[in-house]
Amino acid sequence: MSRKFKGLAALCLTGVLLAATACGGGSSGGADDGSDDGTVELRFGWWGNNDRAAATQKVIDAFQKANPGIKVKGSYTDFNSYFDRLATEVAGGRAPDVITLGGAYPREYGDRGALLDLAKVGLKTDKIGAAALDNGKFGGVQYGVPTGVNAVAVVVNEAVFDKVGVPLPDENTWTWDDFKKTAKDLAAKLPKGTFALPDPTKTDMLDAFSRQRGEALYTADGKVGISAGTLAEWWNMTLELQQAGATPPASQTAELITQPAPEQSLMGRGEAAMQFDWSNQLGALSKAAGQPLKLMRLPGEIPTPGMWLQASQIYSINARTEHPQEAATFVDFLVNSPEAGKIILADRGIPANSDVRAAIQDALGEPEKAQAAFIDELTPKAGPPLVIGPTGSTDTPKILDRVNAEVLFGRQQPAEAATDFIEQVGTAIKQ
Structure with missing residues (x-):
């Protein structure tokens, strides 16, 4: 906010x-x-x-x-x-x-x-x-x-996978290591200006990633629940993807943040093979891309599911x-x-x-x-209900965008950014 x-x-x-x-x-x-x-x-x-x-x-x-x-x-x-x-x-x-x-x-x-x-x-x-x-x-x-009812998902353009000969992963078993390998394989074969996916750093993804590790973005008593170690692990992964060319350079990611409409996204423009998004965006993204797209479960859902059903x-x-x-x-x-x-x-x-x-x-x-x-299909496999953030937590997306930019532009290392993010969100939810 x-x-x-x-x-x-x-x-x-x-x-x-x-x-x-x-x-x-x-x-x-x-x-x-x-x-x-x-x-x-x-x-x-x-x-x-x-x-x-x-x-x-x-x-x-x-x-x-x-x-x-x-x-x-x-x-x-x-x-x-x-x-x-x-x-x-x-x-x-x-x-x-x-x-x-x-x-x-x-x-x-x-x-x-x-x-x-x-x-x-x-x-x-x-x-x-x-x-x-x-x-x-x-x-x-x-x-x-x-x-x-909605859920976070991986939106996939199968045509892009088929064109470069990269097989679709098994959504019921793939891990985050499998995800990174798939993204790098795509990056090695995709034409210039096309990416495996946009930078995936959003509050929803941090929530899912941390829930898979027994945490959550917030605790039930209204505190920051995600650990510095989990945040550092996330940013080490996204930096690895960026350096491999699987995600756009930092300047393009910063530009994309200001263009939220489906038709402005990399997926909507036909310039990405995957995109983390909400399931209800499938129709708009498919229309923008001009071809059918597919929904897949997030990586890393086994053994602890991080996905949830949400309004x-x-x-x-x-x-x-x-x-x-x-x-x-x-x-x-x-x-x-x-x-x-x-x-x-x-x-x-x-x-x-x-x-x-x-x-x-x-x-x-x-x-x-x-x-x-x-x-x-997700309903019987989903994790527990999401812990809705406390008063002040509506600042979190903007805090995340700022800290994420520091990481992608190389001005903060993942561990430093993790501490910074937790401190800033903690301050916001105490006000």
Whole structure:
């Protein structure tokens, strides 16, 4: 989470957040009192690309047709900009009525009083699995509901493997040593400008890597759980890949961080054989690449699995909305309506509602069916639920990007970077 948020949060996101006079008066900024004809207007905030925007607008249109007394105005931006903008909006009392979140953000905003307790609006969740539902529940309060179920995975372009004659590894047995060998074999045969994979350093991958070693990025009591030794092992591996030409040079990796859309990625441009990503990105990546792609389990899952099932995204309601019941009606439509499910399909993960999942099965395209099959196969093999980061942990991705750059540009050695990362994250989650 941005430093801007933390400064503003001290003024706005405390216990006075819900007071009518706090940071901008009693209006939510997310909805007005409704038009002269009694229509209620809601704002809905989310992140994504143009394809997701088109599908989301179709869902909004369908909802408005079924609920003519409610008008929904969608507002979106790319992933990198979304949370900085949301932090400013929440702090200024101008947040959308329905807010899309993920990762540790439901806890971050829920703990600060910015999200509505969904028990107050009677939102139905009986068809949503507990594992996904708990991603939006903290301190016994349900602050959000999952859009769908997701998992980290290796996205593979089999055509690239076949073209250079490198065999696909066995996803049920491959180790991280097998992964490194495969990446180096690809690097030795791929044309210039094409890589085995982008640099894989992300918080999700650190979590999976550490879970395979009996750790986790965070502990259940809200502390840093990953050890310096595990971090050093990770960075020694990624440096080895970079030096072998399996991943891009540091300058290109730094550029790619600013280009999060699937069509901007190496995989989407047809310039990578593998990419660590979330399973729900398969369709967008396949479309961008212009050919079918495959999902595989992470290396190193035997004997201790590090993968987990997670809510793809979370829909929450602004605690200051002037129209909580109407906002809940919209969220109910998003997650519990087969009509919405048939439009969204698996773009926000495999539907968490079992009835919606069944209703859309025949409408799924090949990438979506592959996602569903991947989740079904993973479910009995996955590790325990993820420990969601404590308040302040939304700073971690930016800390990781900064420290990772130090490693890739050769300004820090892995052991030094490991200590630095742990200290910085520890400071962030204590604030």
